Amino acid sequence: MDKPIAPYVTPWTGESTAAAPVAVTASGVAYADPVQDAIARDLDGTLWALCEGTAIGKPQYGAELHPERQRAAMEALLCACCTQPASRNEHGMLWVLPILDESVDTRWEGVRSAIPPMCEACALSAPPLCPWLRDGHVQLRVREAELIGVLGTLYPRPGSQEPLDPAAFVPHDSPNMPFVVARQAVRELRSITVVTFAADFP
Numbered sequence: 001m002d003k004p005i006a007p008y009v010t011p012w013t014g015e016s017t018a019a020a021p022v023a024v025t026a027s028g029v030a031y032a033d034p035v036q037d038a039i040a041r042d043l044d045g046t047l048w049a050l051c052e053g054t055a056i057g058k059p060q061y062g063a064e065l066h067p068e069r070q071r072a073a074m075e076a077l078l079c080a081c082c083t084q085p086a087s088r089n090e091h092g093m094l095w096v097l098p099i100l101d102e103s104v105d106t107r108w109e110g111v112r113s114a115i116p117p118m119c120e121a122c123a124l125s126a127p128p129l130c131p132w133l134r135d136g137h138v139q140l141r142v143r144e145a146e147l148i149g150v151l152g153t154l155y156p157r158p159g160s161q162e163p164l165d166p167a168a169f170v171p172h173d174s175p176n177m178p179f180v181v182a183r184q185a186v187r188e189l190r191s192i193t194v195v196t197f198a199a200d201f202p
């Protein structure tokens, strides 16, 4: 049987993030294995989740995007689905985001996205596949999309009574940055033009 086709950033059942042991000190969180730790840090020193496995099995639509591929697409502004350069026109870059609540009437200005941008072809073909987008999505043209932070697991400082937060947004300028194991790069979208809303895919 042919392998099903799935968007680049979609994780597969054959993949997971490694539950590598971590140590938390006053200076931050680190993998217990120094080699793993060195591999998992980006140039800014942010610690990233370690990915295991290969893209086999079934695509996990609706799961959090694959950490390595999400970051690769987000940082290079590649289409989330096909990794071609994201579409640009005079109104900016094309982003397709889920309509999460009653925000249909908002201007979307300043919305944070962990979904990378898309090319025009994938902006049409991807939403019916994706549970995040299928029930309603918006197409935006965006002139500014600064990388502002990460989504990940935020570890409490030693001695803190705070619980571990498995799904924290941590801005790059936050004192919490050394305490997060990042899984998704987040951009803040500004200078937005709303292109279209769509909803109710079968």
Ligand SMILES: [Zn+2]
Pocket (backbone or CB within 6 Å): 079, 080, 081, 082, 083, 084, 118, 119, 120, 121, 122, 123
């Ligand atoms: Zn594409």
